[in-house]
Amino acid sequence: MSKLTVGIIQQSCVEDRRANExxxxxxxxxAVRQGAQLVVLQELHTSLYFCQTxxxxxxxxxxxxxxxSSAFFGALCRELGIVLVTSIFERRxxxxxxxTAVVLDKDGDIAGSYRKMHIPDDPGYYEKFYFTPGDxxxxxxxTSLGKLGVLVCWDQxxxxxxxxxxxxxxxxxxxxxxxxxxxxxxADEQERQLEAWVTVQRGHxxxxxxxxISVNRVGFEPSPGHQGGGQLFWGNSFAAGPQGEFxxxxxxxxxEILLVNVDLKxxxxxxxxxxxxxxxxxxxxxxxxxxxxD
Numbered sequence: 001m002s003k004l005t006v007g008i009i010q011q012s013c014v015e016d017r018r019a020n021e022x023x024x025x026x027x028x029x030x031a032v033r034q035g036a037q038l039v040v041l042q043e044l045h046t047s048l049y050f051c052q053t054x055x056x057x058x059x060x061x062x063x064x065x066x067x068x069s070s071a072f073f074g075a076l077c078r079e080l081g082i083v084l085v086t087s088i089f090e091r092r093x094x095x096x097x098x099x100t101a102v103v104l105d106k107d108g109d110i111a112g113s114y115r116k117m118h119i120p121d122d123p124g125y126y127e128k129f130y131f132t133p134g135d136x137x138x139x140x141x142x143t144s145l146g147k148l149g150v151l152v153c154w155d156q157x158x159x160x161x162x163x164x165x166x167x168x169x170x171x172x173x174x175x176x177x178x179x180x181x182x183x184x185x186x187a188d189e190q191e192r193q194l195e196a197w198v199t200v201q202r203g204h205x206x207x208x209x210x211x212x213i214s215v216n217r218v219g220f221e222p223s224p225g226h227q228g229g230g231q232l233f234w235g236n237s238f239a240a241g242p243q244g245e246f247x248x249x250x251x252x253x254x255x256e257i258l259l260v261n262v263d264l265k266x267x268x269x270x271x272x273x274x275x276x277x278x279x280x281x282x283x284x285x286x287x288x289x290x291x292x293x294d
Contacts, residue, residue, distance in 0.1 A: 001145055002265040004172075007031030007039040008258040010237040010250045012219030013048055017061075020046050021072060027257050032080045034259050038145050040085040042217045042237075043153050043178040044099070047089070052223040052231060054129040062091035070102055070110055078108030083143045085150060087176045089130075090115070099131040101150045101176055103141040112141030116152040117161065124182065124223070124231055127154070138164035146171035146264060149210070153177045156197070156214065160288070162204035166277075171264050173204060177216040180233035194234055194252075202244035209242045209271040211262045218255060242270040 009027045013020050024046075028039050044050075046069060050058045063069060069088050077084050083105055090100040099116040115134025119127045138161055140147035149170025155161045156175045165173060179197060181190045205212040218235035238249040239260040250256045271277065287293050 002263065004145055004262045004264060005035045005037050006213055006239065006260050006262055007034070007036030008213065008215050008237050008239065008248070008250070008256075008260065009039060009041050009045075010216060010218050010235055010254075010256045010258070011042065011045070012233075012255055013045065013217060013221070015048055017046050021069075024073075025076060027255075028076060028082075028084070029080070031257050031259065032082055034257070036082065036259060038083045038085070038148075040174055040213055040215045041087060041176060042215045043087045043176040044089060045087055045176075045217070048221050048224070049178045049217070049231060049233070050224060051127045051130055052124050052221070054126050055224060058130070058224070059091075059097060062089045062097050064092075065090050065100060065102060065113065066110065070104065074104045074108035074110070076108075077104045077106060081106050083111070083145050083148075085148065085174055085176060087152070092132075096132055097130055098134060099127065099152055100134075101152055103143060103148055103150060105143050111143045112139075114139075114141065114150045114152065116155060118154045118158055120154045124229075138168060140165055140168050140170040149173045151175050153179060156201050156204070159204060159207065162208055162210075166208035166210055170210060171267070172211040172213060172262065173208070175201065175212070175214045177214060177237075178233065179216060180231045183220075183229055183232050190234075194236060198236065198238065201238075202240045205240045205242055206244040206274075207276060209267050209274060209276065211242055211247070211264070211267070212240045213260075213262075214238055214240075216250075218250075218253060242267045243274075 105111040121128040149165030222230040239247040
């Protein structure tokens with residue numbers, strides 16, 4: 001397809017899984033009524049962001065793939081005739097868990113998955129306790145609408161991930177996300193963090209000549225057990241074109257459904273003008289495989 005209408009769902013979450021699913025379903029249906037062909041949900045959208053603390057009992061939230069989430073959202077895809085990017089806390093085996101994006105095609109079947117590769121470990125984001133780094137590589141998911149370069153949250157800070165998806169033939173880059181502020185940070189620091197997040201992803205669009213879809217959650221979520229101050233998720237879901245231009249951008253504090261028309265053929269025209277892939281000096285990049293060049 002040369003043109004694609006993408007629905008971006010920016011929502012808040014609660015502890016009740018069923019309530020989160022029903023809210024997502026309502027928003028998905030609204031997006032489809034407005035013409036969405038591809039809909040993207042945020043990271044870990046069936047639950048609160050549980051990684052604020054380390055608690056072994058939280059592993060009970062994890063599920064198999066295929067499992068309840070893929071069945072629920074797959075049925076919705078089959079009914080509505082859409083492609084949907086979901087985010088699942090995957091239980092692969094006892095003691096082995098992943099943060100996994102699952103792409104469902106129009107027939108409701110799983111088109112493919114991506115397991116989050118870069119796993120953060122910061123105050124309020126203790127993801128290394130819960131998630132094993134992904135082992136599926138940086139491979140786009142091939143769907144009836146094109147090749148989706150799905151990455152997840154912390155991956156969005158790494159140019160290597162975006163580049164490898166691009167080199168594997170992705171038609172666009174998609175980032176389901178859960179990121180926010182520490183409310184104790186001063187306003188100027190909060191603004192710097194937000195704009196750095198936006199800027200680095202727009203840079204991936206430019207460097208790879210691809211559209212970027214970034215979908216974040218919104219609202220305040222207290223830390224489980226109220227251990228700490230909680231996270232204020234900053235919203236600002238957005239889409240950028242292959243020159244980094246904004247195509248749409250959500251607010252910082254409201255649930256929203258954004259619809260954006262993406263011209264996939266424009267990527268080729270941009271790449272003809274800015275041939276970064278042509279001019280890469282791959283014979284001199286061996287040091288990229290080193291942790292640091294001492």
